[in-house]
Amino acid sequence: MPLLPVLLSNFQKRTLSPPTETLVETTDEALMTQVQADNLDQLVPLFERYHQPLFSFLCRLTGDREVSQDLAQNVFYRVLKYRASYHAGQPFRAWIYQLARNVHTDHWQQNRRPTADVDQIEHTASYGRSALAHAAATDRDAALQEALALLPPDQREILVLHRFQGFDYAEIGELLGCTAGAARVKAHRALEALRKIYFS
Amino acid sequence: MHTSFTSHDLPASCAALEDLLPAYAEGELAPAEVAQVEAHLATCAACQEKVAQYQTLAQDLLGLPLACPTPEMRTDFMAMLHREKAALTTENVAPIANAEPRVEHEAKVILMWSRPATRQWLQVAASILLVAVGVVLGLVLHPGSEQLAANQTRKPSLATQLATAATQPATASDRIQLVSNAPTTNQQNDATVLVLVNTLNTDPNPNVRLAACEALYRLRKDPRVAPALVHSLPLQTDPNVQITLIELLVALRTPEAVPQLERLAQRRDALPAVRQQAEQGIGLLI
Numbered sequence: 113m114p115l116l117p118v119l120l121s122n123f124q125k126r127t128l129s130p131p132t133e134t135l136v137e138t139t140d141e142a143l144m145t146q147v148q149a150d151n152l153d154q155l156v157p158l159f160e161r162y163h164q165p166l167f168s169f170l171c172r173l174t175g176d177r178e179v180s181q182d183l184a185q186n187v188f189y190r191v192l193k194y195r196a197s198y199h200a201g202q203p204f205r206a207w208i209y210q211l212a213r214n215v216h217t218d219h220w221q222q223n224r225r226p227t228a229d230v231d232q233i234e235h236t237a238s239y240g241r242s243a244l245a246h247a248a249a250t251d252r253d254a255a256l257q258e259a260l261a262l263l264p265p266d267q268r269e270i271l272v273l274h275r276f277q278g279f280d281y282a283e284i285g286e287l288l289g290c291t292a293g294a295a296r297v298k299a300h301r302a303l304e305a306l307r308k309i310y311f312s
Numbered sequence: 313m314h315t316s317f318t319s320h321d322l323p324a325s326c327a328a329l330e331d332l333l334p335a336y337a338e339g340e341l342a343p344a345e346v347a348q349v350e351a352h353l354a355t356c357a358a359c360q361e362k363v364a365q366y367q368t369l370a371q372d373l374l375g376l377p378l379a380c381p382t383p384e385m386r387t388d389f390m391a392m393l394h395r396e397k398a399a400l401t402t403e404n405v406a407p408i409a410n411a412e413p414r415v416e417h418e419a420k421v422i423l424m425w426s427r428p429a430t431r432q433w434l435q436v437a438a439s440i441l442l443v444a445v446g447v448v449l450g451l452v453l454h455p456g457s458e459q460l461a462a463n464q465t466r467k468p469s470l471a472t473q474l475a476t477a478a479t480q481p482a483t484a485s486d487r488i489q490l491v492s493n494a495p496t497t498n499q500q501n502d503a504t505v506l507v508l509v510n511t512l513n514t515d516p517n518p519n520v521r522l523a524a525c526e527a528l529y530r531l532r533k534d535p536r537v538a539p540a541l542v543h544s545l546p547l548q549t550d551p552n553v554q555i556t557l558i559e560l561l562v563a564l565r566t567p568e569a570v571p572q573l574e575r576l577a578q579r580r581d582a583l584p585a586v587r588q589q590a591e592q593g594i595g596l597l598i
């Protein structure tokens with residue numbers, strides 16, 4: 113295919129990419145502002161930064177990898193679809209997690225099941241019974257996964273945000289619409305609820 | 313809900329500290345509160361056990377395996393991005409041509425063209441141009457493309473089709489498809505170049521004009537192309553078309569464009585990015 117390389121090298125050499133130009137690390141917010149201006153390619157670096165954390169977040173919430181992958185994909189679709197609603201300077205991480213929460217809520221409402229099916233979680237997660245060498249660890253992980261699945265969704269979410277996604281209480285408060293102090297109390301209550309289930 | 317887990321059968325001294333224990337286990341308490349909790353822990357086995365459980369729980373949570381998405385996630389994402397870009401380029405009308413071969417080419421192109429933030433307009437232009445390139449490539453590389461070309465010879469000429477499209481309510485994507493199907497070689501007196509130039513100068517849709525730019529670039533060996541691009545420059549007001557034209561004139565090494573570029577660089581109604589691009593183009597051509 114001769115045409116594309118020729119075109120690319122022409123444009124890059126002559127106008128687009130002088131070799132002296134250094135690529136600076138671009139903030140999430142700057143990238144999103146460009147996506148908003150219909151420069152959709154700038155979503156690619158944001159995808160690279162966020163798809164794993166968002167997938168992991170959704171996995172912890174749903175306990176289902178396949179569903180989580182679909183939901184995470186949907187989050188990026190919504191970033192494009194609702195890009196006009198992003199405000200310049202708004203913290204991007206909070207914004208995209210809010211979209212993820214909405215995607216999860218929508219999914220949950222469509223597939224209404226008050227608590228996840230424990231057997232299903234065990235099988236969809238990677239804790240096969242064949243992994244005998246790690247039997248102790250996987251039993252423990254499975255028990256903890258099960259305990260998490262038995263928490264009410266809002267408590268599970270706050271634990272996941274705090275424990276796995278690295279959100280501090282102020283950020284959680286922003287996401288949930290409460291103060292940092294209130295978020296901290298909620299997180300502690302969720303931890304206590306989890307402790308009771310896990311050690312029951 | 314807020315008091316759901318408060319156990320009412322705890323001794324009063326334990327109940328008083330109950331809410332502090334998770335924070336204590338997490339190391340979040342101020343020194344005064346730490347002292348208060350530790351004074352109680354020294355005398356209470358039940359609360360000691362609770363603290364130990366919080367700590368075990370925290371460790372086990374940390375030890376939970378991290379699931380990774382499969383590679384399909386990136387593939388699906390790229391396909392989705394491609395669809396959205398195509399929709400944007402064709403103003404939400406149906407996709408231009410059969411998408412199969414294009415997805416792959418453009419997925420590669422996207423990665424190669426990630427750009428620093430300062431050249432936003434350029435990127436917009438480049439991505440739109442590349443959609444056009446992708447369309448052309450999709451047609452060129454598609455196994456059925458020879459047959460497609462063969463079919464075309466039996467159809468009315470491009471000139472006729474475009475002229476018809478201009479007088480009928482043809483969609484922008486129809487016109488892009490027509491323009492993108494323009495042959496890569498032509499005879500000296502072929503009307504294709506003239507039709508494409510006319511499209512470039514008069515089509516109301518900037519994406520159709522961009523596709524015309526691209527089609528003309530493929531016909532760059534024709535001596536009429538470069539002067540027509542120079543002539544078109546002052547007629548354009550869309551920044552993407554302006555920038556693309558400047559790129560093409562530089563790529564074609566057309567020093568005749570310098571006076572027009574100088575005028576464009578002074579134009580008050582042109583975007584700063586366009587004026588900058590014009591100046592850069594002058595620097596490369598003189």
Ligand SMILES: [Zn+2]
Pocket residue numbers: 325326352356357358359360
């Ligand atoms: Zn006690």
